[in-house]
Amino acid sequence: MMATFNPVTPELLEKLRNVVGDKYVKTDEDYLTAYQTDEEGNSIYFRKPEVVVFPGSTEEVAAIVKLANEYLVPLTPRSAGSGVACGAIPIYHGIVVELERMNKILKFDADNMYATCQTGVLTGDLQAEARKHNLLYAGDPSSAESCQIGGNVANNAGGNKAVKYGTTRHQIYSLKVVTPTGDIVTLGARLQKCSTGLCLEQLLAGSEGILGIITEVTVKLRPLPPYSFNMVCVFKSDEEAFALPNRILKAGIDPTSIEFMDNEALQLTCKFLDMKMPHVDDGCDYVIVTVESFNEDDSDRKMEQLCDLAEANGSIDEFEADARIWKLRKQFAEAARSVDKMFQTEDFVVPLDKIPDITKQLPELRRKYDLYCVTVAHIGDGNIHVLPLNNKGLSPEEWFNKIKAFHHDLFPRVYALGGKMSGEHGIGFKKLEEFEACTPEGELKMIRAIKKALDPNDIMNPGKLVNVG
Template sequence: MKTYQPITGEVLAELRSIVGEKYVWTDPDHLEQYKTDEETDPRKFHLPEAVAAPGSAEEISSILKLANREQFPVTPRSGGTSVSDGAIPVCGGLVLLMERMDKILKVDPEGMYLVAQAGARTAAVQQAAREQGLFYAGDPCSADSCLIGGNLATNAGGDKAVRYGTTRNQVHAIEVVLPNGRIARLGTRSKKNTTGYCLDQLVIGSEGTLGIITEVTLKLLPQAPYKADVLAVFTDQAKATGIVPVLLREGLDPTSVEFMDNAFVRASSDYSQLDLGHYEDGSYVILTLECFDEDELDKKLLKLDGLCRSHGAADVSMADDRVWTLRKNCLESARVLSKVMTSDDFVVPLDKIAQAIDELSAEAKKYPFQVFTLAHAGDGNLHFAILKGELSDQEWEEALDAFHAKAYGYIYALGGKLSGEHGIGAKKVKQLAQLADPGELYMMETIKRALDPLDILNPGKVLEVF
């Protein structure tokens, strides 16, 4: 990894002149606060040398120009909700906070779009849309705490991606500060565009390695007036996973199809102090249907009930918000049981999701750690929460490496990828280099070198090319 220059007193003085005295910190409390994101393994923590909170794209531009001149690394930090070590300053340097840039700039109900600064909370974006009778379809489980710019940087998914797609499908245009400090405006609200390269989509999902997104123009959609959540409980996990492709083939067009294995049902029920039934033996499939016609919704609900029961469901019932509390508390519930854990983020073609869950769950039982399984099953995205528990560091690393060696190869053999929504971050850099198509890797490395020749922006993430 490249060697950088330290942040000197002279550099700190320039940073303060750019963003203001009170928005630059070097005290131990602030540095300690930003040494990690959602990572809980202390061996992966890294202290920054300084933290700054700019208030505009122009201030970020000046900071990146200074960083290039003085050759210190910059790690952009959104809400700090990354589970792939994406916001950890692995090379030290400066952590750049986006939280001051938190304004909803415009909501246009006629044009059905919203403009926000990158530091706006995702929940605030959703609320602003609702107030105009519309909705924003991006809905990661961390919506209450994550920021919209971070959603774009990681191409976040979430519960509604099966119907509406991931974050990149919700974006018209972006403003981004490139690694050299140049400000670019990419994308358009036009329905069609073949004007040059699709650069906005290149930056979206690049995890802050190709630019810092500062402003977003988002698509809004009409809110369907009729909605129902359904909980289908299976006492046979294979039947629970097997129902997913059936539901997708039958034309129900669900908004969400979520899977929780029994380990997560028990853990999240305990954490949330809720019991929705079959605590001891149930795997849950949670479905949401949305329609613009009440009769259509009723017909789909009857069809859904029949399909689930004919494929082995022990119980099918209408659900309320408690089921989503249970689903969204899954990872927090696992952290209660083990301070150190890792969350895998495999994604496979839709017709392979049941096979992947069943076969990888069986493989995981061969190892000394505990594994909890959940999935955005309707879009092929599988999450394993792997708990260290009482294992020693050496036992943990050896078991994890052995499992991943099997699992990653298996996922790629199915036509899948390392990540569906969490990103590569610092966690999977080596695995991406090993598993990516050589031509794909060449293109990514060439783009990174061209836009960031000094490797200033979020080094150590996604690619290690210098």
């Protein structure tokens, strides 16, 4: 059901200017066009806001939210707009709240290993600041150089270190949040354990902007392991590669990450980066394993153990790669975009032992829907990114319909194996219909009840994750 809201009026614009200042309220066509999408390339999803506001403080965010309630105008929180689920697209137009000005690390306590950041701090900047102090901020989406910490929390971003350290939600001590009715609350605390009340900071993590606007995040920092290696294990068959992660974890090697790139993904990215890598021309896949350690002997021992294990599981070669291997892995999405601006990133996640069960169904699905796909995976998390590429030049509408049909076939298979449709990108607007179709009614009822209780006017990122009904 479509929600109905009021349009942004000159009176409301004037009040917004009074809150943030004239130059931080944008209604020029250039801005409205720039904010009609996030990373989404299919124009069928684009919607323009009526105004983009750039608050500079939590108090300004709260005042904007109060105005949105008073005038019954929808709000879309936005950080860097690197999301791939149409989460930051203003489906019902209204106000986009762009948080990029709130970009300061407010406190960095190296001795006690935590930092408090404003929402707009670039994830890569926080990682770099931590490294300066021999510390690690363990959230590491491939988009770290462009995404922001608040956006990471809102999407519970995963990325490349989740095998060892978990996703963004596992890096959080506490959050400062503006609720959908404009109250300012601090949720969580800098504690190692807590059984006091509900764990509301974790409810906000992954809530995709529908339960409030995160304005500050206090994160955990960890000691930076001084030793690490990246081992590339080369496989001729997908099945052998997909069976490896579970065995690595069982062997106690304690990897930081286990990533997969199929041969098509390797070919595409090597070509894009003009890079030559071993065995890519022979049609092989890579499993890239990173292990960090505090002890050099332990690191050497794990490297040997890993090679033995990979060989016993069908790897035809193993080689140690320097950090450039991560350039290859992280630039993959850009390589895909160079072929197709509308590229679609699947993000389903299954239990580790079910990876072979779902991946062996993919060739049949590709044939059935006549899809050219490349695949990378955070395979150590069971999180598979299959990217169908529109290499036949279908129109936005034809491509949209093809992907919808593919989803309606794919997701029930994922759920039948105990999986879910998103491991890290979220539901946003893009998969809302599929989420509602695959999720049990009792769970949907709970989500809608929470949303309605916190956001009685449904003004906070409406039309994302669930329809309130």
